[in-house]
Amino acid sequence: xxxxxxxxxxxxxxxxxxxxxxxxxxxxxxxxxxxxxxxxxxxxxxxxxxxxxxxxxxxxxxxxxxxxxxxxxxxxxxxxxxxxxxxxxxxxxxxxxxxxxxxxxxxxxxxxxxxxxxxxxxxxxxxxxxxxxxxxxxxxxxxxxxxxxxxxxxxxxxxxxxxxxxxxxxxxxxxxxxxxxxxxxxxxxxxxxxxxxxxxxxxxxxxxxxxxxxxxxxxxxxxxxxxxxxxxxxxxxxxxxxxxxxxxxxxxxxxxxxxxxxxxxxxxxxxxxxxxxxxxxxxxxxxxxxxxxxxxxxxxxxxxxxxxxxxxxxxxxxxxxxxxxxxxx
Amino acid sequence: xxxxxxxxxxxxxxxxxxxxxxxxxxxxxxxxxxxxxxxxxxxxxxxxxxxxxxxxxxxxxxxxxxxxxxxxxxxxxxxxxxxxxxxxxxxxxxxxxxxxxxxxxxxxxxxxxxxxxxxxxxxxxxxxxxxxxxxxxxxxxxxxxxxxxxxxxxxxxxxxxxxxx
Numbered sequence: 001x002x003x004x005x006x007x008x009x010x011x012x013x014x015x016x017x018x019x020x021x022x023x024x025x026x027x028x029x030x031x032x033x034x035x036x037x038x039x040x041x042x043x044x045x046x047x048x049x050x051x052x053x054x055x056x057x058x059x060x061x062x063x064x065x066x067x068x069x070x071x072x073x074x075x076x077x078x079x080x081x082x083x084x085x086x087x088x089x090x091x092x093x094x095x096x097x098x099x100x101x102x103x104x105x106x107x108x109x110x111x112x113x114x115x116x117x118x119x120x121x122x123x124x125x126x127x128x129x130x131x132x133x134x135x136x137x138x139x140x141x142x143x144x145x146x147x148x149x150x151x152x153x154x155x156x157x158x159x160x161x162x163x164x165x166x167x168x169x170x171x172x173x174x175x176x177x178x179x180x181x182x183x184x185x186x187x188x189x190x191x192x193x194x195x196x197x198x199x200x201x202x203x204x205x206x207x208x209x210x211x212x213x214x215x216x217x218x219x220x221x222x223x224x225x226x227x228x229x230x231x232x233x234x235x236x237x238x239x240x241x242x243x244x245x246x247x248x249x250x251x252x253x254x255x256x257x258x259x260x261x262x263x264x265x266x267x268x269x270x271x272x273x274x275x276x277x278x279x280x281x282x283x284x285x286x287x288x289x290x291x292x293x294x295x296x297x298x299x300x301x302x303x304x305x306x307x308x309x310x311x312x313x314x315x316x317x318x319x320x321x322x323x324x325x326x327x328x329x
Numbered sequence: 330x331x332x333x334x335x336x337x338x339x340x341x342x343x344x345x346x347x348x349x350x351x352x353x354x355x356x357x358x359x360x361x362x363x364x365x366x367x368x369x370x371x372x373x374x375x376x377x378x379x380x381x382x383x384x385x386x387x388x389x390x391x392x393x394x395x396x397x398x399x400x401x402x403x404x405x406x407x408x409x410x411x412x413x414x415x416x417x418x419x420x421x422x423x424x425x426x427x428x429x430x431x432x433x434x435x436x437x438x439x440x441x442x443x444x445x446x447x448x449x450x451x452x453x454x455x456x457x458x459x460x461x462x463x464x465x466x467x468x469x470x471x472x473x474x475x476x477x478x479x480x481x482x483x484x485x486x487x488x489x490x491x492x493x494x
Contacts, residue, residue: 009380013415016382020389020411027396027404028450035403042397050352051398057356115356117366117469119447119461120401153400160400167454255362 036153036160043126044155051114051158055128058112058258066258073144108261109133113254114158122255124152125161129262135159138222140263146228146251147171147216148260159262163254164197164229172219173199173229180206181217184229184248187236197230197248204242208232214248224263228252336378339487347371347480363468365476366440368395372410373439373477374484376417388414402451409446413439429478436477440470 027035043051111129115121129135131154141148141161149163162169165186174181182201199214212232218225230248237245351367358364372391376384392410396403417439444466448458 013380013382013385017385017411017415020385020415021408023389024392024404024408024411027393027407028402030403036400039397039400039403042393047394047397050348050394053349053352054356057353061357114398115361116395116399117351117355117361117364117368118395118399118406119444119457119465120399120405120451120453121362123453124399124401126398166401167452256360 039160040153040155043158048157051126051128054114055112058114058128061258107134107264109135109264111135111159111260111262113257113260115255123163123166125149125163125254125257125260127159127161127260127262128157130155130157130159132157134264135262136264140223140227141260142227142263143252143257143260145253146230147223148252148254148257150222151262161254161260164250165254171223171229172217173214174217175208176213176215180208184214187247196233197250198236199230199232199246199248200243202244202246204238204244206244208244208246210234336487339484340375340378343374343480343484343487344371362465363472365473366469367476367480369410369413369440369443369473370436370477370480372414373417373436374480376414377421377481379418381415381418384414384418385411386414388412401453405447405450405452408450409443412446413443416442429482432481433474433478436474437467437470440473441466444469 027038030038109129111127114126114128116126125148127141135151135154137151137154139151141150147164149161149166149169152160152162164171164184167186169186171184172181173184180202182199184197184199187196187198199208202208210232214229214232216223216225216227216229228251230250233247233249235244236247239245347367347370355361355364355367368391372384372388375387379387388410389407391414392407395410396406399406417435420435441462444461445458447453448461
């Protein structure tokens, strides 16, 4: 039989548990923005030393285990960079011909991913770069292999990244050849760390072969154009004969990414480098200019021909007149 | 149950050590998805020496910390950890014969339940729940159980954890 004190303790334990459950449910029912604010406040105060500690550990691990890999990457990049000035000059000339503005190189902030032990780690990553390094919300985050996601919330020295595995993730995309455009979203049938992607809104008549590369299209103003998103694996499903949804093999895996780059200042790049209808406008202007040039050339040539003909005629007339005068005794 | 002063000091030292292991050593281990969760070990050791109510509060704090670092659905980790802490402390009453095998099972079970609960409450989808139930939760539970038994072996004297041969 339980003693009175045991019963009292037991009741107190139950009340404490119920209190904990109530607090947890309150947090669960909070709007996302409020929850993010609480998490951000905790990360920038109480958890700041722990985040710093983990950053140091990640840096230590990276410096040891990735040294040879980074050296090899650097050598490859150095080799590729040797031909870069020629390509850049050629690119500049071609852009000048199309009256496109200069393509600005995107700025970026390198960051280490601080993986956590919770099952939701693959959907929301913690990275060790924040406001102090120029990071802001909605900046795209990429790994060397391709797109990871976008910055969701920013603290002074850390940020959270919503990866493509998050149910709210969407990116406007198109195939490498530019033939098919659509929207890429996560497929919710798989796990957080090993989730797959889907290429949606592709019209029924367009068929994509497995292995086709899908890139971000630059529409929407968050992700710049040309970031690899994934590779087509096959048809995931078809909807009523008007849409095909393709399964994509993601280009980059957030669950195992150790190092990412946060692209900063991409808005201005998109606006300046890819202005609306610029190519059509340039082509039209070029055509008009070409026609005008041709006309003027023709005019000049016609004028020259007429002048030459007149000159020749005068000369011939003069010669004939001189001959005629010499012939007269 | 209030801990004696010596035990409280030991608890503080153990907490500091396990936090150090979680945030400084764990990232250096192999695949971090399956690496032992030292914060869960801390919660379970606290649950071994306190009453279920206190263990639930400790779980709430550990959950808040975890949720703040991976803010997908804040509150999911808090609820999962609070329930796991409470159940772990309560299970002490059931398992009178506490030995290493029982502790191994307790750590494995607690990690598995925590992962499945987080996947369920966090709205991660059916696939994520299945993965945690069949692969992720079990593998992380196994590594956490092994590390947990080592921690219990080290701190058994300081924390007054009951152990039989």
